Amino acid sequence: MKKLFLLPLFALMLGNFQLTAQSGCTPEEMLPDTVIVLPLPYQDDFPERGIQDTACVAGYYETTIQLRIPETLTVGTTEVGISQVEITSQGISNLPAGFDYICNPPSCVFLPEEVGCIQLYGEAAVEDVGMHDLKINVLITTQIAALPYTLPDGNLVPGNYFFFVRPEGSDNCLVDATEVTENAFDLRIQPNPFSDLSEIFVDLPQGGKYDLQVFNTLGTLVQQRSLELVSGQNSFRFDGSNLATGMYIFRLQQGAQAASGRLLIQR
Structure with missing residues (x-):
């Protein structure tokens, strides 16, 4: 590796600003050698x-x-x-x-x-x-x-x-994809980053039909599906094999309740 490409940053969460960034970030020891x-x-x-x-x-x-x-x-x-x-x-x-x-x-x-x-x-x-x-x-x-x-x-x-x-209330205002609570949804994804397949785990206050939407970085809807989920713990597989490498935004929603996060496809 001959060049320093950089230190970027950022992604978003909903919540109260009085909460500071808790204990900080955790280095990903599994980061490939080719990724700077x-x-x-x-x-x-x-x-x-x-x-x-x-x-x-x-x-x-x-x-x-x-x-x-x-x-x-x-x-x-x-x-x-x-x-x-x-x-x-x-x-x-x-x-x-x-x-x-x-x-x-x-x-x-x-x-x-x-x-x-x-x-x-x-x-x-x-x-x-x-x-x-x-x-x-x-x-x-x-x-x-x-x-x-x-x-x-x-x-x-x-x-x-x-x-x-x-502005406040705009679409795709995101929370961290690893473990979030937004409107009473507890949600995490494992693994993340992933290549083609990952598993989304969500704890729901009530069962019923939920809509899953996935957006690319330009805000274009690239994947959408309806899910029948139950009250309590649920898990379902996310297939990103037809998507290009990069970051995506997902949103799981039922009416006014939703949880959002990031999916990172890395190959």
């Missing part, structure tokens, strides 16, 4: 990349970015070793005032070939509605010098981290 950071920045040719979720006013937002710093970096025609990558005191530019981030390790210093993570969290205000082009300010310490970078930079890390905030 997840997700990759958005590019026009790769719309499935980038920040996949939408924050909504008055809704709690939280997401985790997994990353693995490579051992070397190419500067011009020279390959140099990386000692560490650190988020500087400038932090994340263009981040709305109601948001913050924490790292694991807590120092926000990431070492080569060790898996770490960044968690972005907060609550959007009305004045935040719109698109925010987030930039991560880092210091890359190499064998030669310490190099300040703003990522994505269009060269070392091409693309953008567009963070969208929508």
Whole structure:
């Protein structure tokens, strides 16, 4: 792995902003060696990349970015070793005032070939509605010098981290896909990320017909099905074999009650 692609961030949750990002994120030790950071920045040719979720006013937002710093970096025609990558005191530019981030390790210093993570969290205000082009300010310490970078930079890390905030009550305001409670639904998915098949587990207050909708990063409905579920514990298989690699938004709903989350297909 010769280039540092970056440390992105973000995904969202509904809830109360008075709840901070609990104990922070957990590094995914099973992150493949070929994956430097997840997700990759958005590019026009790769719309499935980038920040996949939408924050909504008055809704709690939280997401985790997994990353693995490579051992070397190419500067011009020279390959140099990386000692560490650190988020500087400038932090994340263009981040709305109601948001913050924490790292694991807590120092926000990431070492080569060790898996770490960044968690972005907060609550959007009305004045935040719109698109925010987030930039991560880092210091890359190499064998030669310490190099300040703003990522994505269009060269070392091409693309953008567009963070969208929508008005309160908008569609696809998401919660974390691993374990959530929204309108009395307890929901988790295992495994996530996955290749083709995963299992969704949900604890429902009442049985009946539920609608499952899956959206891509552009908000296009790519899969929909109706499910007959019972009160209490349920599980059903999700087949993503016909979907491209990337992040997807799912929503399980019955009337005014719903739970939302993210599905990450990785092959």
